[in-house]
Amino acid sequence: MAAARRRLFHAFKISRKLALLAGGFLLVLGASGTAALVFAPASMMSGFSNTPGGHCKTLYQSEFKRDNEKRLIAVISTDDVEPLARVRTGVRIARHLAETLHPDLVIVQVADHRGPTTRADLRGQAIGAEIVHAPHPAKTLATTKPWEARYIDALSTEAGYYFGTRVDMRLTELEAVNQQIELVEGCDGDVVDEEPKTASAGGTAEPAGGHDKPAKAPSH
Template sequence: MQGRDKLTYRIALRVLLGVLLLCGASGAAAVYVGPAAVMGPSFADTHGVDCRTVATMKSNDGHGLVVRQFVAANADDDLVRFRTALRVAEALRNQQTPHLVQVSVMDTDGPSSLSRMRGRAIGAKITLIGNPATDVEAQAGTVSGFSVWGPAGPDGSFYGIRLDAMPEDIEKMLSELEKISGCSEPSVSAPSVTDDSG
Protein backbone atom coordinates (compact mmCIF):
# COMPACT_ATOMS: atom_id res chain seq x y z
CA MET A 1 0.00 0.00 0.00
CA GLN A 2 2.81 2.33 0.88
CA GLY A 3 4.54 1.57 -2.45
CA ARG A 4 1.34 2.43 -4.30
CA ASP A 5 1.10 5.78 -2.48
CA LYS A 6 4.69 6.57 -3.47
CA LEU A 7 3.96 5.72 -7.11
CA THR A 8 0.85 7.92 -7.09
CA TYR A 9 2.85 10.74 -5.50
CA ARG A 10 5.58 10.48 -8.16
CA ILE A 11 3.04 10.51 -11.01
CA ALA A 12 1.26 13.53 -9.54
CA LEU A 13 4.59 15.33 -9.08
CA ARG A 14 5.59 14.66 -12.69
CA VAL A 15 2.23 15.88 -13.97
CA LEU A 16 2.52 19.04 -11.87
CA LEU A 17 6.06 19.71 -13.11
CA GLY A 18 4.94 19.12 -16.68
CA VAL A 19 2.09 21.60 -16.33
CA LEU A 20 4.39 24.21 -14.79
CA LEU A 21 6.94 23.68 -17.57
CA LEU A 22 4.25 24.00 -20.24
CA CYS A 23 2.85 27.18 -18.68
CA GLY A 24 6.35 28.63 -18.44
CA ALA A 25 7.07 27.90 -22.09
CA SER A 26 3.74 29.35 -23.17
CA GLY A 27 4.44 32.48 -21.17
CA ALA A 28 7.84 32.86 -22.77
CA ALA A 29 6.32 32.43 -26.22
CA ALA A 30 3.68 35.03 -25.41
CA VAL A 31 6.38 37.49 -24.35
CA TYR A 32 8.35 36.78 -27.54
CA VAL A 33 5.50 37.29 -30.02
CA GLY A 34 3.35 39.55 -27.87
CA PRO A 35 3.80 43.13 -29.16
CA ALA A 36 3.77 42.33 -32.88
CA ALA A 37 0.94 39.82 -32.57
CA VAL A 38 -1.25 42.02 -30.40
CA MET A 39 -0.54 45.49 -31.82
CA GLY A 40 0.55 44.59 -35.36
CA PRO A 41 3.70 45.82 -37.12
CA SER A 42 5.07 49.25 -36.29
CA PHE A 43 4.87 52.19 -38.71
CA ALA A 44 8.56 51.77 -39.58
CA ASP A 45 8.06 48.07 -40.31
CA THR A 46 5.45 48.96 -42.93
CA HIS A 47 6.37 52.46 -44.16
CA GLY A 48 10.03 52.92 -43.30
CA VAL A 49 11.36 55.96 -41.45
CA ASP A 50 11.66 59.70 -41.90
CA CYS A 51 14.26 60.74 -44.43
CA ARG A 52 15.97 63.78 -45.89
CA THR A 53 16.25 64.57 -49.60
CA VAL A 54 19.90 64.83 -50.63
CA ALA A 55 19.68 65.15 -54.41
CA THR A 56 17.03 64.91 -57.12
CA MET A 57 17.76 64.47 -60.82
CA LYS A 58 15.17 64.72 -63.59
CA SER A 59 15.58 63.89 -67.26
CA ASN A 60 13.61 62.73 -70.29
CA ASP A 61 14.66 59.43 -71.82
CA GLY A 62 12.42 59.72 -74.87
CA HIS A 63 9.70 57.66 -73.24
CA GLY A 64 8.81 60.10 -70.48
CA LEU A 65 10.07 61.73 -67.31
CA VAL A 66 12.79 59.96 -65.35
CA VAL A 67 13.20 60.92 -61.70
CA ARG A 68 16.14 59.74 -59.63
CA GLN A 69 16.34 60.76 -56.00
CA PHE A 70 18.94 60.16 -53.29
CA VAL A 71 17.74 60.35 -49.71
CA ALA A 72 19.37 59.93 -46.31
CA ALA A 73 17.79 57.99 -43.47
CA ASN A 74 18.84 56.74 -40.06
CA ALA A 75 17.91 53.06 -40.33
CA ASP A 76 20.11 50.15 -39.28
CA ASP A 77 17.62 47.56 -40.52
CA ASP A 78 17.83 46.78 -44.25
CA LEU A 79 14.10 46.09 -44.56
CA VAL A 80 13.25 49.45 -42.99
CA ARG A 81 15.57 51.17 -45.48
CA PHE A 82 13.94 49.24 -48.31
CA ARG A 83 10.43 50.23 -47.22
CA THR A 84 11.58 53.85 -46.89
CA ALA A 85 12.80 53.80 -50.51
CA LEU A 86 9.55 52.17 -51.62
CA ARG A 87 7.36 54.74 -49.86
CA VAL A 88 9.29 57.68 -51.28
CA ALA A 89 9.33 56.18 -54.80
CA GLU A 90 5.57 55.68 -54.70
CA ALA A 91 5.09 59.26 -53.48
CA LEU A 92 7.18 60.57 -56.40
CA ARG A 93 5.27 58.39 -58.85
CA ASN A 94 1.95 59.71 -57.56
CA GLN A 95 3.09 63.33 -57.66
CA GLN A 96 4.78 63.42 -61.07
CA THR A 97 3.62 60.28 -62.96
CA PRO A 98 7.09 59.66 -64.40
CA HIS A 99 8.02 56.93 -66.84
CA LEU A 100 10.65 55.75 -64.37
CA VAL A 101 11.33 56.65 -60.75
CA GLN A 102 14.30 55.46 -58.75
CA VAL A 103 15.03 56.14 -55.09
CA SER A 104 18.32 55.31 -53.37
CA VAL A 105 18.63 55.38 -49.59
CA MET A 106 21.93 56.34 -47.99
CA ASP A 107 22.99 56.60 -44.37
CA THR A 108 22.82 60.00 -42.69
CA ASP A 109 26.65 59.93 -42.58
CA GLY A 110 26.80 59.08 -46.28
CA PRO A 111 28.28 61.24 -49.06
CA SER A 112 26.92 64.64 -50.02
CA SER A 113 28.49 64.89 -53.48
CA LEU A 114 26.71 63.29 -56.45
CA SER A 115 29.88 61.63 -57.74
CA ARG A 116 30.12 59.52 -54.56
CA MET A 117 26.45 58.52 -54.35
CA ARG A 118 26.96 55.05 -55.74
CA GLY A 119 28.29 51.61 -54.83
CA ARG A 120 28.60 51.03 -51.09
CA ALA A 121 27.04 54.43 -50.33
CA ILE A 122 23.64 52.92 -51.24
CA GLY A 123 21.88 50.93 -48.52
CA ALA A 124 18.66 50.30 -50.45
CA LYS A 125 17.29 51.11 -53.90
CA ILE A 126 13.87 50.90 -55.55
CA THR A 127 13.06 51.31 -59.24
CA LEU A 128 9.46 51.67 -60.45
CA ILE A 129 8.71 51.70 -64.19
CA GLY A 130 5.23 52.62 -65.37
CA ASN A 131 5.38 50.96 -68.79
CA PRO A 132 8.64 49.25 -69.76
CA ALA A 133 9.61 50.68 -73.16
CA THR A 134 12.88 48.88 -73.88
CA ASP A 135 14.15 45.31 -73.68
CA VAL A 136 16.27 46.24 -70.68
CA GLU A 137 13.27 47.72 -68.86
CA ALA A 138 11.10 44.74 -69.78
CA GLN A 139 13.71 42.41 -68.35
CA ALA A 140 13.94 44.46 -65.15
CA GLY A 141 10.16 44.47 -64.75
CA THR A 142 7.88 47.20 -63.45
CA VAL A 143 9.26 46.93 -59.91
CA SER A 144 12.73 46.00 -58.72
CA GLY A 145 15.01 46.78 -55.84
CA PHE A 146 17.56 45.65 -53.30
CA SER A 147 18.76 46.35 -49.80
CA VAL A 148 22.08 45.75 -48.09
CA TRP A 149 22.02 43.67 -44.94
CA GLY A 150 23.22 45.30 -41.73
CA PRO A 151 23.91 48.88 -40.63
CA ALA A 152 26.29 51.31 -42.29
CA GLY A 153 29.89 51.53 -41.17
CA PRO A 154 31.42 54.58 -39.47
CA ASP A 155 32.09 56.11 -42.90
CA GLY A 156 28.42 55.82 -43.91
CA SER A 157 29.11 52.96 -46.35
CA PHE A 158 27.32 49.59 -46.42
CA TYR A 159 29.47 46.46 -46.43
CA GLY A 160 26.82 43.78 -45.93
CA ILE A 161 25.33 41.28 -48.36
CA ARG A 162 23.09 42.65 -51.12
CA LEU A 163 19.56 41.23 -50.92
CA ASP A 164 17.52 41.47 -54.13
CA ALA A 165 13.75 41.61 -53.59
CA MET A 166 11.27 39.49 -55.51
CA PRO A 167 8.78 41.55 -57.58
CA GLU A 168 5.80 39.90 -55.86
CA ASP A 169 7.21 40.85 -52.45
CA ILE A 170 7.62 44.47 -53.56
CA GLU A 171 4.05 44.54 -54.87
CA LYS A 172 2.83 43.19 -51.53
CA MET A 173 4.74 45.90 -49.65
CA LEU A 174 3.24 48.52 -51.96
CA SER A 175 -0.26 47.27 -51.20
CA GLU A 176 0.42 47.59 -47.46
CA LEU A 177 1.31 51.29 -47.66
CA GLU A 178 -1.37 53.41 -46.01
CA LYS A 179 0.48 56.72 -45.66
CA ILE A 180 2.51 57.59 -48.74
CA SER A 181 4.90 60.48 -48.23
CA GLY A 182 8.25 61.68 -49.51
CA CYS A 183 11.23 62.98 -47.59
CA SER A 184 11.62 66.32 -45.92
CA GLU A 185 13.62 68.90 -47.81
CA PRO A 186 16.93 70.02 -46.25
CA SER A 187 17.36 73.54 -44.90
CA VAL A 188 19.69 74.15 -47.85
CA SER A 189 18.06 73.22 -51.14
CA ALA A 190 19.12 69.78 -52.39
CA PRO A 191 20.96 69.63 -55.73
CA SER A 192 18.50 69.26 -58.59
CA VAL A 193 19.60 68.50 -62.12
CA THR A 194 17.25 68.68 -65.09
CA ASP A 195 18.07 67.29 -68.51
CA ASP A 196 15.39 67.66 -71.16
CA SER A 197 17.45 66.12 -73.93
CA GLY A 198 16.21 62.90 -75.47
Protein backbone atom coordinates in the same frame (compact mmCIF):
# COMPACT_ATOMS: atom_id res chain seq x y z
CA MET B 1 12.95 39.19 -1.64
CA ALA B 2 11.62 42.14 -3.65
CA ALA B 3 15.09 43.69 -3.73
CA ALA B 4 16.56 40.45 -5.04
CA ARG B 5 13.97 40.34 -7.83
CA ARG B 6 14.79 43.92 -8.82
CA ARG B 7 18.51 43.08 -9.00
CA LEU B 8 17.77 40.02 -11.13
CA PHE B 9 15.57 42.03 -13.51
CA HIS B 10 18.19 44.76 -13.79
CA ALA B 11 20.87 42.19 -14.64
CA PHE B 12 18.66 40.71 -17.36
CA LYS B 13 18.10 44.11 -18.94
CA ILE B 14 21.85 44.75 -19.16
CA SER B 15 22.60 41.34 -20.63
CA ARG B 16 19.89 41.73 -23.25
CA LYS B 17 21.26 45.10 -24.36
CA LEU B 18 24.77 43.70 -24.57
CA ALA B 19 23.50 40.80 -26.67
CA LEU B 20 21.75 43.12 -29.12
CA LEU B 21 24.80 45.37 -29.42
CA ALA B 22 27.12 42.43 -29.91
CA GLY B 23 24.83 40.89 -32.51
CA GLY B 24 24.70 44.08 -34.54
CA PHE B 25 28.48 44.53 -34.32
CA LEU B 26 29.12 40.97 -35.48
CA LEU B 27 26.64 41.39 -38.32
CA VAL B 28 28.59 44.34 -39.67
CA LEU B 29 31.97 42.63 -39.22
CA GLY B 30 30.85 39.30 -40.60
CA ALA B 31 29.20 40.63 -43.78
CA SER B 32 31.20 40.17 -46.96
CA GLY B 33 31.03 41.22 -50.57
CA THR B 34 30.15 44.49 -52.25
CA ALA B 35 27.32 45.80 -54.40
CA ALA B 36 27.32 47.53 -57.76
CA LEU B 37 24.34 49.87 -57.73
CA VAL B 38 23.47 53.13 -59.45
CA PHE B 39 24.82 56.32 -57.96
CA ALA B 40 24.15 60.02 -58.47
CA PRO B 41 25.43 63.41 -57.23
CA ALA B 42 24.16 64.78 -53.94
CA SER B 43 24.04 68.00 -51.98
CA MET B 44 24.57 68.58 -48.28
CA MET B 45 21.98 67.32 -45.80
CA SER B 46 20.98 67.89 -42.16
CA GLY B 47 18.07 68.01 -39.76
CA PHE B 48 17.34 64.37 -38.92
CA SER B 49 15.34 63.31 -35.89
CA ASN B 50 17.15 61.50 -33.08
CA THR B 51 14.53 58.74 -33.25
CA PRO B 52 15.54 56.22 -35.91
CA GLY B 53 13.12 54.89 -38.46
CA GLY B 54 11.33 56.32 -41.45
CA HIS B 55 12.94 59.78 -41.53
CA CYS B 56 14.61 60.82 -44.77
CA LYS B 57 15.92 63.78 -46.74
CA THR B 58 16.29 64.24 -50.47
CA LEU B 59 19.92 64.76 -51.41
CA TYR B 60 19.51 64.93 -55.16
CA GLN B 61 16.64 64.75 -57.63
CA SER B 62 16.68 65.05 -61.40
CA GLU B 63 14.28 64.50 -64.28
CA PHE B 64 15.44 63.59 -67.78
CA LYS B 65 14.14 62.02 -70.95
CA ARG B 66 15.25 58.86 -72.70
CA ASP B 67 13.56 57.62 -75.88
CA ASN B 68 10.56 59.88 -75.19
CA GLU B 69 10.30 58.46 -71.68
CA LYS B 70 10.13 60.74 -68.69
CA ARG B 71 12.49 59.36 -66.06
CA LEU B 72 13.31 60.57 -62.59
CA ILE B 73 16.15 59.69 -60.26
CA ALA B 74 16.33 60.64 -56.59
CA VAL B 75 18.94 60.00 -53.93
CA ILE B 76 17.70 60.12 -50.35
CA SER B 77 19.40 59.64 -47.01
CA THR B 78 17.58 57.92 -44.16
CA ASP B 79 17.99 56.96 -40.52
CA ASP B 80 16.48 53.51 -41.11
CA VAL B 81 18.61 50.81 -39.52
CA GLU B 82 17.37 47.50 -40.91
CA PRO B 83 17.82 46.71 -44.63
CA LEU B 84 14.12 46.09 -45.24
CA ALA B 85 13.27 49.37 -43.52
CA ARG B 86 15.47 51.16 -46.07
CA VAL B 87 13.57 49.41 -48.85
CA ARG B 88 10.23 50.37 -47.31
CA THR B 89 11.21 54.05 -47.16
CA GLY B 90 12.54 53.90 -50.72
CA VAL B 91 9.29 52.35 -51.97
CA ARG B 92 7.27 55.04 -50.20
CA ILE B 93 9.29 57.84 -51.79
CA ALA B 94 9.14 56.17 -55.21
CA ARG B 95 5.36 56.02 -54.97
CA HIS B 96 5.19 59.64 -53.85
CA LEU B 97 7.31 60.80 -56.79
CA ALA B 98 5.30 58.69 -59.22
CA GLU B 99 1.98 60.02 -57.96
CA THR B 100 3.04 63.68 -57.85
CA LEU B 101 5.39 64.06 -60.86
CA HIS B 102 4.02 61.26 -63.10
CA PRO B 103 7.26 59.93 -64.61
CA ASP B 104 7.41 56.74 -66.65
CA LEU B 105 10.26 55.44 -64.50
CA VAL B 106 11.41 56.30 -60.98
CA ILE B 107 14.76 55.31 -59.47
CA VAL B 108 15.29 55.93 -55.75
CA GLN B 109 18.67 55.26 -54.15
CA VAL B 110 18.96 55.14 -50.37
CA ALA B 111 22.01 56.27 -48.40
CA ASP B 112 22.63 56.49 -44.64
CA HIS B 113 22.19 59.88 -42.95
CA ARG B 114 25.64 59.55 -41.37
CA GLY B 115 27.33 58.80 -44.68
CA PRO B 116 29.17 61.02 -47.16
CA THR B 117 27.36 63.85 -48.89
CA THR B 118 29.79 64.94 -51.60
CA ARG B 119 29.18 63.89 -55.18
CA ALA B 120 32.48 62.07 -55.50
CA ASP B 121 31.91 60.00 -52.35
CA LEU B 122 28.28 58.95 -52.90
CA ARG B 123 29.05 55.71 -54.68
CA GLY B 124 29.88 52.09 -53.92
CA GLN B 125 29.32 51.24 -50.29
CA ALA B 126 27.62 54.59 -49.61
CA ILE B 127 24.38 53.30 -51.16
CA GLY B 128 22.40 50.79 -49.12
CA ALA B 129 19.38 50.19 -51.34
CA GLU B 130 17.95 50.98 -54.76
CA ILE B 131 14.31 50.89 -55.84
CA VAL B 132 13.07 51.03 -59.43
CA HIS B 133 9.39 51.78 -60.01
CA ALA B 134 7.53 51.77 -63.33
CA PRO B 135 3.92 52.82 -62.72
CA HIS B 136 3.04 51.50 -66.19
CA PRO B 137 5.76 49.06 -67.32
CA ALA B 138 4.56 49.12 -70.93
CA LYS B 139 5.60 52.78 -71.17
CA THR B 140 9.30 52.20 -70.42
CA LEU B 141 12.06 50.16 -72.01
CA ALA B 142 14.03 49.97 -68.77
CA THR B 143 12.03 47.20 -67.11
CA THR B 144 9.07 44.89 -67.57
CA LYS B 145 8.10 44.92 -63.89
CA PRO B 146 6.30 47.57 -61.84
CA TRP B 147 8.85 47.16 -59.02
CA GLU B 148 12.49 46.16 -58.70
CA ALA B 149 14.66 46.52 -55.61
CA ARG B 150 18.06 45.50 -54.35
CA TYR B 151 19.70 46.19 -51.02
CA ILE B 152 22.85 45.52 -49.02
CA ASP B 153 22.13 42.91 -46.37
CA ALA B 154 24.02 44.61 -43.55
CA LEU B 155 23.74 47.44 -41.06
CA SER B 156 25.58 50.64 -41.89
CA THR B 157 28.84 51.49 -40.17
CA GLU B 158 29.18 54.54 -37.94
CA ALA B 159 30.52 56.40 -40.98
CA GLY B 160 27.42 55.50 -43.00
CA TYR B 161 28.82 52.82 -45.31
CA TYR B 162 27.36 49.42 -46.17
CA PHE B 163 29.52 46.30 -46.42
CA GLY B 164 27.60 43.14 -47.20
CA THR B 165 26.01 40.95 -49.83
CA ARG B 166 23.60 42.33 -52.39
CA VAL B 167 20.06 40.94 -52.29
CA ASP B 168 17.64 41.26 -55.20
CA MET B 169 14.05 41.17 -53.97
CA ARG B 170 11.29 39.23 -55.69
CA LEU B 171 8.34 41.09 -57.17
CA THR B 172 5.93 39.38 -54.77
CA GLU B 173 7.98 40.64 -51.82
CA LEU B 174 7.95 44.20 -53.15
CA GLU B 175 4.22 44.10 -53.80
CA ALA B 176 3.72 43.02 -50.19
CA VAL B 177 5.87 45.92 -48.98
CA ASN B 178 3.91 48.31 -51.18
CA GLN B 179 0.59 47.13 -49.74
CA GLN B 180 1.86 47.64 -46.19
CA ILE B 181 2.50 51.35 -46.74
CA GLU B 182 -0.45 53.26 -45.33
CA LEU B 183 0.69 56.86 -45.83
CA VAL B 184 2.48 57.87 -49.04
CA GLU B 185 4.40 61.10 -48.60
CA GLY B 186 7.75 62.68 -49.36
CA CYS B 187 10.76 62.98 -47.08
CA ASP B 188 10.02 64.78 -43.84
CA GLY B 189 13.52 66.27 -43.86
CA ASP B 190 12.96 68.27 -47.04
CA VAL B 191 12.63 72.05 -46.70
CA VAL B 192 11.33 73.89 -49.75
CA ASP B 193 12.33 77.55 -49.51
CA GLU B 194 12.82 78.32 -53.19
CA GLU B 195 11.70 77.18 -56.63
CA PRO B 196 12.51 73.46 -57.05
CA LYS B 197 15.39 72.80 -59.40
CA THR B 198 16.71 69.77 -61.16
CA ALA B 199 20.07 69.06 -62.71
CA SER B 200 20.33 69.40 -66.46
CA ALA B 201 22.35 67.11 -68.67
CA GLY B 202 25.27 69.52 -68.46
CA GLY B 203 25.35 69.35 -64.67
CA THR B 204 23.89 72.81 -64.01
CA ALA B 205 20.63 73.53 -62.27
CA GLU B 206 17.49 74.72 -63.99
CA PRO B 207 13.87 75.18 -62.86
CA ALA B 208 11.98 71.93 -62.49
CA GLY B 209 9.47 73.00 -65.10
CA GLY B 210 12.15 73.81 -67.64
CA HIS B 211 13.04 71.94 -70.79
CA ASP B 212 14.44 68.47 -70.16
CA LYS B 213 17.60 67.73 -72.09
CA PRO B 214 18.36 64.21 -73.23
CA ALA B 215 20.58 62.39 -70.79
CA LYS B 216 22.06 58.96 -70.61
CA ALA B 217 19.92 56.79 -68.38
CA PRO B 218 21.69 55.21 -65.40
CA SER B 219 22.04 51.46 -65.50
CA HIS B 220 20.74 49.36 -62.64
